[in-house]
Each structure stands twice: as structure tokens, then as C-alpha cells.
């Protein structure tokens with residue numbers, strides 16, 4: 434489904450991505466990890482058309498993405514979350530979802546008053562577990578609920594591939610658990626790539642993991658193999674231990 438080959442991204446002479454090959458199959462829940470500055474967010478920026486690579490190709494279902502504008506890539510079925518929130522606080526939960534879902538509808542349909550909740554929006558509400566809060570303004574949501582709403586807004590757009598940037602950052606233990614279950618659920622009918630630093634979360638919910646380091650793929654494999662790899666311990670776990678100290 435997603436095939437990245439020979440990818441290079443250069444910022445003012447600095448090689449943020451230095452020759453990445455990555456294949457993600459349909460229906461995978463793939464975790465991307467790596468120390469700060471490894472190139473994880475840059476990789477997602479390239480897939481979504483925000484950053485143009487100096488070299489390489491990104492093929493999605495056989496279509497080359499490099500050179501396409503962001504909105505075209507969204508229409509091809511790729512959705513992402515950002516580290517900063519995109520929720521409209523004054524609008525209700527369901528209105529936020531409706532707005533996200535409506536991006537495919539023509540303007541006339543957008544201007545028409547909403548007559549009840551569409552099946553897409555209802556399904557997204559249920560998936561993210563916010564049905565009871567549907568009519569509340571998004572501004573009153575807890576941090577975790579807000580993150581779920583953002584994921585719901587992506588799902589409502591009907592993407593095939595979801596790219597999530599640190600979805601459990603700042604969440605409580607319960608919220609992390611709920612998010613892990615949510616990702617597992619979403620991965621049943623979507624391909625999902627998750628950037629995540631939290632090792633405990635990874636141990637619980639990841640199967641396939643790709644470790645990036647200094648703009649290259651350091652190791653790839655199942656979570657146990659990746660964790661046991663001395664190179665990963667050196668660059669990633671070693672560093673987290675220092676951070677924790």
C-alpha cells in the first residue's frame with residue numbers, strides 16, 4: 434500500500450532524511466519510533482505533501498505522491514493528525530465531526546442546514562467513544578477526549594491510511610489504554626502509522642516497529658526483536674534511561 438524508496442530530505446544542507454526505504458502493507462498498524470530529530474515527523478510531512486524530498490519516491494496504492502499538493506493527497510485517502518490541535522472549541526463534538534466529514538461534499542451541501550447526524554459521523558462518534566458528549570462544545574473536552582475527537586475527525590473523512598503523531602502524548606494511564614484499544618479497533622479497517630515515544634505503550638499495542646535514527650531506518654521488526662536489538666538500546670532506550678535519570 435505505501436512504498437517509500439530512496440527518500441532524502443535536505444534542509445539548508447542538513448540531511449534530515451538520508452535514504453529511507455519503508456514498506457507498509459494494507460491493514461498494518463505500524464509504529465515509528467526513534468530519538469528526537471530522527472526524522473519521524475519529517476517522514477510524515479513528506480508522505481502528506483507538506484515537505485518536498487530532494488530525492489526518492491513515495492507510492493501509495495501505486496500512485497506517486499511526490500509532487501502532489503497536500504489536498505490532493507488527502508483526497509487520495511491519506512489523513513494525519515498534527516502535534517497541535519485542529520479542533521474548533523466553540524463547535525460541538527458532533528459539529529466538528531460533521532465539518533470534517535463534509536470536506537468531500539460540494540459547497541451547496543455544506544451550506545444547507547444539517548438535518549440530523551450522518552451515518553459516517555455517528556459511526557465515528559461511536560468508534561471514539563464520545564457519543565454521550567456529542568452535543569457538548571469541544572472546548573470542554575479533556576485532553577484525551579480531544580485527541581480522540583481529532584482521530585474521529587480523520588476517520589470521518591474516510592481515509593485508507595492514517596498517520597498519527599504521538600497520539601498518547603500528555604495522556605493519563607487510562608486514556609492511553611483507551612487510545613491503544615481505539616488504534617487496534619481502527620486498524621481493523623484502516624492502515625495506521627503511529628509515531629510514538631512511549632515504550633510501555635509500544636510493548637502493549639505495537640506489533641511491527643520501525644526505528645529511525647539520524648534520518649535512516651536503524652532496525653525494523655516485531656516489538657520484542659526491536660527492543661532486544663543492541664543498536665536500538667544504544668540510540669533509543671539508552672537515551673530514555675538517561676532522560677529518566
Ligand SMILES: Nc1ncnc2c1ncn2[C@@H]1O[C@H](COP(=O)(O)OP(=O)(O)OP(=O)(O)O)[C@@H](O)[C@H]1O
Pocket residue numbers: 444445447449467468469470471472473474475476
Ligand atoms: N523545516 C525545517 N527546517 C530545518 N530543519 C528542520 C525542519 N524540520 C525538521 N528539521 C530538522 O530535521 C531533523 C528531523 O526532524 P523531525 O522533526 O522529523 O524529527 P522527529 O524524529 O520527528 O523528532 P521529534 O521526536 O523531536 O519530533 C531535526 O534535526 C530537525 O531539527
